[in-house]
Amino acid sequence: MSEPDGINIADEVVRLISVADRQLRTTYSRLTPWQKTQVARHPDRPKAKDYIEKLITDFTPLAGDRAFADDAAVLGGMGRFRGRPVMVLGTEKGTDTESRVKHNFGMARPEGYRKARRLIELAGRFKLPILTFIDTAGAFPGIEAEARGQAEAIARSIEACLEAPVPVIATIIGEGGSGGAIALAAGDIVLMLEHAVYSVISPEGCASILWRDATQASVAAEALRLTAEDLLRLKLIDQIVPEPLGGAQRDKTATLYAVGLAIQEALSNLNGTDAATLRQRRREKFLAMGRETIG
């Protein structure tokens, strides 16, 4: 494929791709916390549903909190991970307008957290390890949610994670938004994707309260230390799962594969640990948090 002037097109394409790759790599290695927040919220990033479809076989969805409703913002069910029966929970944001509305943009109501608690307790009785996938802006702020005890539902869900007599592996796959995220993330091993964010409040919310100006979100994102790297340094998460070049949205298959490997490793590390030891170590892990600093 040689041109008259001697330039080899194929070679040139390879060269350009590698330049583009290098630029992408540079860009993604230097993302600011606010840019990471954008990447974490990217509509094309794999969602909880993708992880369940790819990593779980025999998936058997389970619905409802047995008291009021089924909350589609929280996916739940049993299935097999690498052949081993597990319980799976995930906050699902949806991928198009219709599914986003159906899943309430990933913002769970009390029913969602009560379903989570029910399934965690069920998993405990039948010795199924629990895998959770977290991607939520936070718990839903609504009149009915408050009337039905949103705060209590979240508190009980955290408690259920902490009390579980089986391994709890939590993965922050996109946005780990505040109480709505920790409700499903008080686990033995907490994994976090490279470009995911995990924060006590959204940068916009923080900016509007502390700076009284929501446009200061990028400054707030910086101050909040919400990146995977920061959380690992603070020992608030256990491991970072690297994302493919250019972020999880560019190569879903590679992302799902990497997360699958990390979960497998986490599970095998906890294999054979008895219930009392698991619970005790989980408590000690959380009680030890807060001793690290970012200077």
Added chain:
Amino acid sequence: MNWLTEYVRPKIRTLFALSSVPDNLWRQCPSCQQMLFHRDLTANLKVCSHCGHHMRADSTERLDWTFDENTYTRIELPRPVADPLRFRDTKRYADRLKDAREKTHTEDAITVAHGTIGGQKAVVAVMEFNFIGGSMGAAVGDAIVAAARLAVLQHVPLIIFTASGGARMQEGAISLMQMPRTVIATRMVKDAGLPFIVVLTDPTTGGVTASFAMLGDIQIAEPGAMIGFAGARVIEQTVREKLPEGFQRAEYLLEHGIIDMVVKRTEMQATLARVIGLLMQQEPKAAA
């Protein structure tokens, strides 16, 4: 004495509104706007004698009102890393902490003490709303864990008076982790077969509500206290609806089955003594 309230009081109000009302003389009820004589207000545990409004109280007042004969022992609390993120918004967090300490004379947004209530031993933790909005960071989490450990050690109930705007944003995800940490504290008390009693006071919201504050064996609230997960403004912006009358107030929570009882401040000590007596299977003495 209507003539007094209608004619004399408003004049006093105008007069004093221009200068500043000496703290030690008169206070205006934020609910009914009546002027209240400080000595009467103190005697009535900062409850308005006209409308029954429960004014906010600091941690020392709470401890005085809760323990027998205003007698109790404060415990020294762990001192976690200050300003772990070197956080700065319009002000440095380190400076906010310093200012709050000067203002409240407490180390952080919580105080823990032990003593007797109706002759029965108990550990009491009280949150301080004046300290950065009673927000929960590592110090509050550590204090609650310490209070739980003390209750277990003494084999006595743990009572927590809450007052908090939620998480301490200036500690980022460390403040978020206080939710599981304080939940663990509640489990320690419960696992030891001891009662965990929560008294929700105005206001209690956010991450505090969504963790230990909703896990009491007995959930008590003061009249009119604002208690919820999400802030009213956030909810209004999200659902674009007018919030119902009395939304997120103690009485609303009682009606919706979220708490056991709404108890007036003047009856709080006697109620706590009775509840402890019943759960611990002992006979309280008449509280003093």
